[in-house]
Amino acid sequence: MNTVTLANDSxxxxxxxxxxxxxxxxxxxxxxxxxxxxKRAKQAVxxxxxxxxxxxxxxxxxxxxxxxxxxxxxxxxxxxxEVIAMIGPSGCGKSTYLRCLNRMNDTIPGTKVTGxxxxxxxxxxxxxxxxxxxxxxxxxxxxxxxxFPKSIYDNVAYGPRLHGLAVNRSELDDIVEQSLxxxxxxNEVKDRLNSPGTGLSGGQQQRLxxxxxxxxxxxxxxxxxxxxALDPIxxxxxxxxxxxxxxxxxxxxxxxSMQQAxxxxxxxxxxxxxxxxxxxxxxxxxxxxxHRLTENYITGRFG
Amino acid sequence: xxxxHHTSQxxxxxxxxxxxxxxxxxxxxxxxxxxxxxxLMESDxxxxxxxxxxxxxVNRLEVQIDEVCAKIIARRQPAASDLRLLISIIKSVTDxxxxxxxxxxxxxYALTSQGTSSPASLHSSLRHLGNEVRDMLRDALDxxxxxxxxxxxxxxxxxxxxDAEFDYLSRELLTHMMEDPRNIKQSLNTLWCARALERIxxxxxxxxxxxxYLVEGKxxxxxxxxxxxxxxx
Numbered sequence: 001m002n003t004v005t006l007a008n009d010s011x012x013x014x015x016x017x018x019x020x021x022x023x024x025x026x027x028x029x030x031x032x033x034x035x036x037x038x039k040r041a042k043q044a045v046x047x048x049x050x051x052x053x054x055x056x057x058x059x060x061x062x063x064x065x066x067x068x069x070x071x072x073x074x075x076x077x078x079x080x081x082e083v084i085a086m087i088g089p090s091g092c093g094k095s096t097y098l099r100c101l102n103r104m105n106d107t108i109p110g111t112k113v114t115g116x117x118x119x120x121x122x123x124x125x126x127x128x129x130x131x132x133x134x135x136x137x138x139x140x141x142x143x144x145x146x147x148f149p150k151s152i153y154d155n156v157a158y159g160p161r162l163h164g165l166a167v168n169r170s171e172l173d174d175i176v177e178q179s180l181x182x183x184x185x186x187n188e189v190k191d192r193l194n195s196p197g198t199g200l201s202g203g204q205q206q207r208l209x210x211x212x213x214x215x216x217x218x219x220x221x222x223x224x225x226x227x228x229a230l231d232p233i234x235x236x237x238x239x240x241x242x243x244x245x246x247x248x249x250x251x252x253x254x255x256x257s258m259q260q261a262x263x264x265x266x267x268x269x270x271x272x273x274x275x276x277x278x279x280x281x282x283x284x285x286x287x288x289x290x291h292r293l294t295e296n297y298i299t300g301r302f303g
Numbered sequence: 304x305x306x307x308h309h310t311s312q313x314x315x316x317x318x319x320x321x322x323x324x325x326x327x328x329x330x331x332x333x334x335x336x337x338x339x340x341x342x343l344m345e346s347d348x349x350x351x352x353x354x355x356x357x358x359x360x361v362n363r364l365e366v367q368i369d370e371v372c373a374k375i376i377a378r379r380q381p382a383a384s385d386l387r388l389l390i391s392i393i394k395s396v397t398d399x400x401x402x403x404x405x406x407x408x409x410x411x412y413a414l415t416s417q418g419t420s421s422p423a424s425l426h427s428s429l430r431h432l433g434n435e436v437r438d439m440l441r442d443a444l445d446x447x448x449x450x451x452x453x454x455x456x457x458x459x460x461x462x463x464x465x466d467a468e469f470d471y472l473s474r475e476l477l478t479h480m481m482e483d484p485r486n487i488k489q490s491l492n493t494l495w496c497a498r499a500l501e502r503i504x505x506x507x508x509x510x511x512x513x514x515x516y517l518v519e520g521k522x523x524x525x526x527x528x529x530x531x532x533x534x535x536x
Contacts, residue, residue, distance in 0.1 A: 259380055286382045288520030298382045301308045 031273070034293070038275040043075055045290040046280030048269075053077035054220060054250045055101060060115035062096050062105065070096045074115070074276045076269055078220075083242060083251045085261035085282065088271035089297065094254045097271065098222050101252065102138035103131045119220070136163055139213035143225040145205030147197030147212070152189050155197040155208055156180060159216040175215055182248075183211035184241050203234025210241065214249070221245065223253040227260065239264050258298050262286045270294040304384065304450040304518055314379055318388060321371045325392045325399075328364040329444040332402045335361065336440060336503065339409040340433040343496060344426070348417055354410035361403030365396045387520060391513035395447065398506040402440070405499040405506075412499075416492045421479075428475060429493055432468045436500045436507070439465060443507040443514075452518035459511035465504035472497050 055078035062071040071093045078084050078101075086094035096105065103124065105111045117124050124134055136159065147155050156176045159165075166172035176193070180186035185207040189200070197208050206226060213221055223242075227235040242251055242264050255261050261268055261282065268285040270278045270293070278291045289295045296302065306322065307315045335354055342351035372389050375381065381389055439461045446455040476490045476497075515523050 258382065262382070287386060289383050295383050296308075299385045300310050300314065301305075302310050 035273060038273060038277065039072070041275075041277075044269070044276040045278040045294070046284065048076040048276065048279035050077040050079045052080070054080045054120065055252075056116070056118040056121070057100075058116040060097070060100060060113065060117060062093070062100060062114075063112045064108070065110040066112070070274055071100075072274045076276055076279045078250060078252060079267065080250055081246055081248075082267060083246055083253060083265045084267045084269060085265035086252065086254045086269050086271060087256075087258060087261050087297070088277075090256075092271040093274040094269075094271040095224055097276075098224055098252055098254050101220065101222055102135045102140055104135075104140065106131055133163075136216045137218055138220040138222060139216065139218035141206070141209050141213050141221065141223045141226045144229050145202055145209050147200070147205050147208050149196065149198055151194045152180075152197045152200070152208060153193040156211050156215045159212060163216055165216065179211040179215040180208075182214055182245065183207045184237065184244075185211055201234070203230050203237060206230060206234070206238060207241065210238075210245075214245070218249065220250045220252065223251065225254055225256060228256060235260075258286075270297065272297070306388065317371075317375050317379070318385065321368060321375065321392060322388070324364065324368050324371065325396055326444070326448050328361065328368065328396060328399050329447060331357075331361055331364065332399050332406065333437075333440055333444060335403055335406040336409075337437060339406040339413065340430075340437065342410055343413040343416075344430055344433070346413070346417060348414055351410040351413040355407055355414070358403055358407040361400055365400040368396045369393060384517075384520075387517045391517040395510050395513050398509045402503045402506045405503050408499045409496050412492050412496050416489065419489050419492075421486075421489050421493055425472075425475060425479065425490075425493060428468075428472045429497060432465065432472060432497055432500050435461070435465050435468055436503050439504055439507045443510045446514045447510060450514065450518055452515045455511040455514040455518075459508045459515075462504045462508040465501060469497055469501040469504075 057077070058075045060071055060074040061069065063069050074093075074097055086098060088094045099105045100113055100117060101119075101124075103113075105113055113125060119134075119137065123129065124138075148158060150158070153176055156179050157172055160172060160175050166175055177186060177190075180189065185204060188204060189208075197205065200208060206229075210221075210226075227238050230238065239260065242253070245251060253261075253265065265282045267279065268282045269276055270285065270289075270291070272293050278285065278289060278294045280290065284290075285294060286298060289298065306318050309315050309318075335357060338350055339354045341347060342354060372393050375389060379385070439458060442454070442458040442461070446452075446458055473494065476494050480487050480490045509524075512522075512524050515521060
């Protein structure tokens with residue numbers, strides 16, 4: 001190399017020419033061999049298990065209509081007061097897995113869940129387990145804000161009333177105020193608690209749903225893409241809120257945004273084709289993942 | 304290691320391009336060092352001038368590469384191996400730029416020591432050290448180009464040999480200075496050159512460490528035991 005010719009303004013990327021990458025555009029996906037590989041792996045890469053977890057799940061299998069299996073032998077632990085992010089491509093089973101944790105899949109006819117799902121050592125699929133009580137312990141926030149067509153106050157008060165958590169009006173007022181405060185919404189709505197919840201902005205509605213979820217003092221909050229319908233500022237508010245809630249609750253979040261998983265979670269689980277491929281602390285997953293499929297997904301490669 | 308195969312072809316190009324720029328910078332530094340050593344050994348003042356006047360190219364590449372890396376980070380939020388690639392490039396170019404400065408120093412000493420001569424034994428010791436450093440830099444750049452962590456572990460260890468050579472040459476120079484104080488000026492010049500070469504060895508070792516970080520995701524800096532070898536991983 002004798003001469004170096006670099007124009008001073010050569011800061012734009014050449015569209016082609018200097019690279020050695022061939023124009024390989026074939027997706028090259030041999031699903032069969034990937035499935036075989038996942039089947040052979042006895043457990044997820046990384047550190048799926050913890051001492052004294054909040055949720056302990058082992059060999060979880062989920063079938064829809066007997067014929068279609070959505071989750072294969074998922075085994076992982078969810079720690080206390082941690083945010084765990086479930087990531088993976090569409091249809092990988094992360095939402096299905098999340099919905100097992102408070103038996104939301106019970107509502108879909110023909111669904112069968114096998115394996116052990118233990119909340120503080122207690123089998124949540126036991127015969128004498130009441131799903132309604134379980135869902136008070138394991139709350140849920142959905143992708144689209146879905147406040148009840150009621151006032152802001154009644155949205156939050158609905159759960160505590162249902163479960164008889166307040167003996168009088170002033171206690172209920174306290175619960176509503178505390179829940180809205182924890183959800184970072186109280187100051188914005190304190191003067192209009194009786195106006196409809198549906199009249200709030202998208203980000204406010206989602207925080208109202210979070211307030212509704214925490215009003216019954218759950219132990220775990222499940223969030224299924226809670227910010228995908230929100231703008232970046234509302235998203236940042238919710239993310240900040242999630243981090244604050246972590247001290248009081250265990251939070252499992254399904255997200256399509258890898259940056260969001262990287263920002264807010266302590267641990268990350270990567271799902272692929274219904275298998276848990278890798279579970280590890282988030283720093284490791286995003287700087288030095290242990291499985292090729294995780295690497296391909298988080299770096300935006302087709303594998 | 305695989306740079307390509309992103310869903311975004313443009314991203315592949317961006318990473319490949321910045322990597323090529325870093326390798327080009329490596330090649331340039333290698334050339335600067337070789338020319339500086341030749342100028343010193345053969346008292347070629349014209350060649351020494353050329354080296355001094357070319358250092359700006361190395362500096363300019365450093366700035367450009369950092370800028371491109373910042374742009375990719377801002378636009379792509381790289382993760383995992385892509386992130387490690389960019390971090391290792393950003394760090395490598397800092398070391399490469401310093402090596403460029405060391406080569407320039409050698410060229411400047413070549414200019415100031417015109418017309419003086421040192422004993423043949425010192426001359427050949429310095430040449431020997433220069434060859435060792437040249438080989439180490441070439442091998443380090445080679446591991447960077449091939450992203451070969453195994454070879455990087457081996458190459459990183461050559462730094463030990465270079466340090467030993469440098470110590471040996473320092474003692475030789477000390478003796479030479481004690482023999483006759485009139486030798487001091489020339490001996491100090493030689494010592495500064497040897498020191499510059501030894502520093503290039505250190506920077507080459509750093510590059511080997513970045514290659515290991517890039518490929519294996521392990522940071523091996525400052526983990527060496529007292530004898531200075533890169534530990535087996």
